[in-house]
Amino acid sequence: MSQKLELKLNFDVNLDEYLKKHHPNITDYHILTKSLDSRGAPRGKKPVYFYILEVVKKGGSFQEESESFKTKKLSSTPIIIGAGPAGLFAALRFQEYGIKCKIIERGQVATKRMLDISQYWKKGILNTESNVCYGEGGAGLFSDGKLITRVKSDYISYVMKKLVEFGAPEETAYISNPHLGSNKIRVIITKITDYLKEKGHEFFYNIRVDELLYEADKVIGVKLSDGRELRSEHILLATGHSAKEMYYHLNENKVAMKAKSFAVGVRIEHPRKKLDRMQHGKFADELEAARYRLSYHDKQSDKGAYSFCMCPGGYVLSSGTDSDGIVVNGMSNFARNSPWSNSAIVVSVKSPEDVGEDLFAGLRFQESIEKKAYELSKELATGRELPAMTVGEFLKEKLNSKDLPVSSSPSKIIKANFISIFPRFVVEHLKVALKEFDRKIQGFLDHEALLIAPETRTSAPLTILRDKDTLESISHQGLYPCGEGAGYAGGITSAAVDGIRVVESILKKN
Numbered sequence: 001m002s003q004k005l006e007l008k009l010n011f012d013v014n015l016d017e018y019l020k021k022h023h024p025n026i027t028d029y030h031i032l033t034k035s036l037d038s039r040g041a042p043r044g045k046k047p048v049y050f051y052i053l054e055v056v057k058k059g060g061s062f063q064e065e066s067e068s069f070k071t072k073k074l075s076s077t078p079i080i081i082g083a084g085p086a087g088l089f090a091a092l093r094f095q096e097y098g099i100k101c102k103i104i105e106r107g108q109v110a111t112k113r114m115l116d117i118s119q120y121w122k123k124g125i126l127n128t129e130s131n132v133c134y135g136e137g138g139a140g141l142f143s144d145g146k147l148i149t150r151v152k153s154d155y156i157s158y159v160m161k162k163l164v165e166f167g168a169p170e171e172t173a174y175i176s177n178p179h180l181g182s183n184k185i186r187v188i189i190t191k192i193t194d195y196l197k198e199k200g201h202e203f204f205y206n207i208r209v210d211e212l213l214y215e216a217d218k219v220i221g222v223k224l225s226d227g228r229e230l231r232s233e234h235i236l237l238a239t240g241h242s243a244k245e246m247y248y249h250l251n252e253n254k255v256a257m258k259a260k261s262f263a264v265g266v267r268i269e270h271p272r273k274k275l276d277r278m279q280h281g282k283f284a285d286e287l288e289a290a291r292y293r294l295s296y297h298d299k300q301s302d303k304g305a306y307s308f309c310m311c312p313g314g315y316v317l318s319s320g321t322d323s324d325g326i327v328v329n330g331m332s333n334f335a336r337n338s339p340w341s342n343s344a345i346v347v348s349v350k351s352p353e354d355v356g357e358d359l360f361a362g363l364r365f366q367e368s369i370e371k372k373a374y375e376l377s378k379e380l381a382t383g384r385e386l387p388a389m390t391v392g393e394f395l396k397e398k399l400n401s402k403d404l405p406v407s408s409s410p411s412k413i414i415k416a417n418f419i420s421i422f423p424r425f426v427v428e429h430l431k432v433a434l435k436e437f438d439r440k441i442q443g444f445l446d447h448e449a450l451l452i453a454p455e456t457r458t459s460a461p462l463t464i465l466r467d468k469d470t471l472e473s474i475s476h477q478g479l480y481p482c483g484e485g486a487g488y489a490g491g492i493t494s495a496a497v498d499g500i501r502v503v504e505s506i507l508k509k510n
């Protein structure tokens, strides 16, 4: 039997040694939570770690609970559109029941995606089918690999255990805020797809689903970009938040959808050592790269601005999917040891208040910012460089004559006054929020802090409506919208969980 043990230890106390000395009857432990409190560090107070441990004492052992699955059958082979976290975890879950799937992915296999992406970052040649968002592994493949999620689900532990099975560090299964980094995710995804192929699942790469096939209010199959048609009574639509043409196709065929709120803004990038010192004071060199989570709420307008997807020791990426648009995002490797730390700072965009009434107003809102960013970059350089200005320049809305600090971005940055790419309310809220964040982390508005624009794809601006019990489209039988693109996830873990939920609901119904 295991027990919980809560501890508060100075950051430089070795946990193993502490337990040996103070709890000699503990024979094994897992760290469930390890959170750093360094709030007093800038004033010289030693940071402390709060631990929640799961421990076993002499004679005990950790209980390994393993789920058992019974073989099941479906009337037709399920088709999964999109090999991102939602699609791949749906396939893994089907596999538990012995059900094979067809998985259709518009982009390249993970290993070849790297080449396409580096062509884009280095030469500005975007492969619109194989990029940071599209290809085996989905948008998750080039992510920061933070696995933390706000959703509550029993399937989270299944996702973590599966990731460990395919090569993630053991701690992923029990720590509260696991992080894999892009370098580890890439290897894990390839192992997952190799396993699925070995088990008989059929993968179609470099082929897009252009249309769904309909019979009255039923979806009965898919039409591929090479003209082939595949039939199934179970179509899982897991195409992610960037596959705009799919939303238009669904709308033309009266699949029920609803506009939803989202957020847009910029990436802020600090030299890591500086940010570490702001948060960890003189202890910075002895601690891991500093993280933050900041938010600001304007009561009058009921609008929020917040940090999102913080990547300590990471890189700012160009992650667009349109050749005439620029989008930024962030990633890190497992070691989180690049000389920079970055995070999105975004303002909430309400639908319809901020964008307009129609279903696609949010999409057009995002698109317009991305296009303006591209045009600005093209006007000043080649169109691949990310528009950037220092925080000071942004607050004054005016560029100075100094060169920009060096950025982590492999696509390079270009000094540009990007204020006008955003609607005015976004600029105003960013300004207020940035000043507020400087009060919370002194030095946040450092002269070397860069703002890189635009961060537009924080989540899908649409929801594909589904029944809350069967998870089937409310307008079309046989169609199961899932993951981030359908509006039911906001990250790797929640997308994976959603893929599993959809499989379970299909099996329950059939």
Ligand SMILES: Cc1cc2nc3c(=O)[nH]c(=O)nc-3n(C[C@H](O)[C@H](O)[C@H](O)COP(=O)(O)OP(=O)(O)OC[C@H]3O[C@@H](n4cnc5c(N)ncnc54)[C@H](O)[C@@H]3O)c2cc1C
Binding pocket: 081, 082, 083, 084, 085, 086, 087, 104, 105, 106, 107, 132, 133, 134, 135, 136, 137, 138, 139, 140, 141, 142, 143, 144, 145, 146, 147, 148, 207, 208, 209, 210, 238, 239, 240, 241, 242, 243, 246, 309, 317, 319, 329, 330, 331, 482, 483, 484, 485, 489, 490, 491, 492, 493, 495, 496
């Ligand atoms: C740079 C970056 C960093 C991120 N960092 C993090 C992080 O640290 N932590 C976190 O939790 N989340 C992070 N995210 C978000 C996370 O990656 C997504 O939430 C997650 O991948 C969504 O999973 P999904 O399966 O729903 O969709 P996606 O991962 O977007 O996968 C959709 C797949 O569908 C394919 N597809 C699209 N249209 C078609 C079509 N018509 N036919 C066939 N295939 C199609 C695409 O090619 C893609 O592979 C990051 C995202 C990016 C871009």
